[in-house]
Amino acid sequence: xxxxxxxxxxxxxxxxxxxxxxxxxxxxxxxxxxxxxxxxxxxxxxxxxxxxxxxxxxxxxxxxxxxxxxxxxxxxxxxxxxxxxxxxxxxxxxxxxxxxxxxxxxx
Amino acid sequence: xxxxxxxxxxxxxxxxxxxxxxxxxxxxxxxxxxxxxxxxxxxxxxxxxxxxxxxxxxxxxxxxxxxxxxxxxxxxxxxxxxxxxxxxxxxxxxxxxxxxxxxxxxx
DNA sequence: TTAATACGCAACTTTTTGGTTGCATAAATA
DNA sequence: TATTTATGCAACCAAAAAGTTGCGTATTAA
Numbered sequence: 001x002x003x004x005x006x007x008x009x010x011x012x013x014x015x016x017x018x019x020x021x022x023x024x025x026x027x028x029x030x031x032x033x034x035x036x037x038x039x040x041x042x043x044x045x046x047x048x049x050x051x052x053x054x055x056x057x058x059x060x061x062x063x064x065x066x067x068x069x070x071x072x073x074x075x076x077x078x079x080x081x082x083x084x085x086x087x088x089x090x091x092x093x094x095x096x097x098x099x100x101x102x103x104x105x106x107x
Numbered sequence: 108x109x110x111x112x113x114x115x116x117x118x119x120x121x122x123x124x125x126x127x128x129x130x131x132x133x134x135x136x137x138x139x140x141x142x143x144x145x146x147x148x149x150x151x152x153x154x155x156x157x158x159x160x161x162x163x164x165x166x167x168x169x170x171x172x173x174x175x176x177x178x179x180x181x182x183x184x185x186x187x188x189x190x191x192x193x194x195x196x197x198x199x200x201x202x203x204x205x206x207x208x209x210x211x212x213x214x
Numbered sequence: 215t216t217a218a219t220a221c222g223c224a225a226c227t228t229t230t231t232g233g234t235t236g237c238a239t240a241a242a243t244a
Numbered sequence: 245t246a247t248t249t250a251t252g253c254a255a256c257c258a259a260a261a262a263g264t265t266g267c268g269t270a271t272t273a274a
Contacts, residue, residue: 153262
């Protein structure tokens with residue numbers, strides 16, 4: 001498909017997936033597919049697709065128990081986004097000054 | 108179309124757009140559409156589309172001079188992504204402990 | 215003034231994405 | 245055992261995204 005960071009960015013680029021992820025993060029226990037689906041006005045199959053995308057991005061992991069599949073959020077994966085951001089953080093305030101620092105570090 | 112943060116996430120979810128943005132950030136001066144296009148194996152019109160997406164996300168702004176359009180990066184806009192991340196940062200290390208803090212602050 | 219350059223816009227194609235319905239199956243319950 | 249429940253998978257559909265070609269136009273250079 002595509003590289004890891006792109007998968008991650010695409011996963012969080014969808015509002016529904018951000019909502020699902022958020023629900024899982026603040027949940028006090030793992031939620032089954034059906035439990036998640038009940039919180040959204042969308043078919044279970046639609047939700048399943050989104051969860052698969054989140055899983056492939058590493059943002060969600062799943063533990064099967066009997067006929068149920070319990071989903072957990074893995075917020076740690078967002079550290080990758082943070083890493084990506086870090087580089088640009090130096091350019092937030094004064095672009096030219098920070099660019100100088102960046103170039104100096106490169107030498 | 109869609110909300111601001113979704114536009115922003117979608118803009119950076121595309122590898123080519125991240126590359127364009129990166130090129131603009133590290134450029135020592137504003138780059139024209141043609142100058143940017145020359146750095147990519149894609150038609151100028153294709154690049155123009157991507158730049159428009161970046162512009163609508165607030166990541167790039169454009170200054171017209173004669174027949175040329177000079178593009179600048181606006182990395183500051185990424186602070187919005189950073190804000191979004193901040194909330195989840197508390198869940199990175201120990202999920203349950205941080206959740207407790209979150210819930211307590213909510214009361 | 216003529217020619218080249220830098221660009222926007224519109225139309226079109228292909229691929230991806232977001233969502234659906236329908237059906238099969240394994241596990242739990244009556 | 246019969247039935248309900250939880251789910252996956254495949255097929256399908258519509259809309260959005262990614263990219264192209266072609267053309268018109270304004271600005272600059274010869």
